Amino acid sequence: MKSWNMRTHEVAFLLNPAFCGRVLYSTIKTYNDKTCRAFPFPLIYLILPLVLHKETRININSRTQLQLWIQRYPQLLIDFPQRARELVPITNESVEFLLQTGKVLLTPNGELEISPASKTLSKTKFVDAEISECLKKGEHIAKWFATAGKVETIYIELGVRP
Template sequence: MVGRTSFELAWRDRPQEEAAHFNPAFCGELLFRAVNEFRQRSDLSMPLPYTFVILPLVLHPVTRRALPGRADTAFASWAAENETTLSVLPDRILRLRPVTRESLLFLSQHEAIGIGPDGVIVGARPIRLSAKPSSTTDEVHEIRRAAGLLGRWLSNQGGPAAVLQTFGVRV
């Protein structure tokens, strides 16, 4: 048990707040929103590496609020303007990697997504997304909106290597 992160613990042993915020159903919904928007914009599979930047960008309040309001914002310019905010992104991606994996597995098991050699696609049983669920908070609505925005925005970018490099992630 020594050296294990809370993400490696059984659900019953995880801190309650962490289990609530990082559960695979909620995080999976966020990933699905990004994949769905990516697919609608580009008609391509979302490269798998992109899925690992979604949660670290949308779940962190400061980073989420730094995201542009529109998907046609120049990516390199935005990244340069937000260099300080993005400087901790690679570490956050590594720390949330187990959450992303667990969420992708959850979505895949429920056939909401498919993962193939070209990336992630909407699966045979996609999640039905409503504009705004009846019981939600403004912050959760903001997180959901940001996930969709990232899907649209990333669909307008070059390959994953260039995007990840701009985010400061070594490939």
């Protein structure tokens, strides 16, 4: 990972840990609320490649099961493994940011959950239409993951190897 002063302005502004962490937080919170379980850590690496890719984000809809969505939009997953691999450092930075700020906790089982001691992040404060869409699609992804089965199954369906 390049140091901040070596990153292009676009990468520094668009892929900063606060923004990406906010998307991850939204997904983790929705998953925790829907399932009453902690978020499986390996799934954290699939969120940003789905949400940040605009064409993919536009087509995400939790009313359609993940497996059916994959069958309808296979073209969106052509470069998904590469996107996921490239966003691993950004995801790591974002998770680290969330852990350091106390917004999420790492459970003894290595899963993520929203910290009960932290205030819930606003869905509307400092948010424009595109950010709002990213947060909403993160929630859709949480609903997919909540009903899609095992972590391994989700990885296989998306064509990614851990």
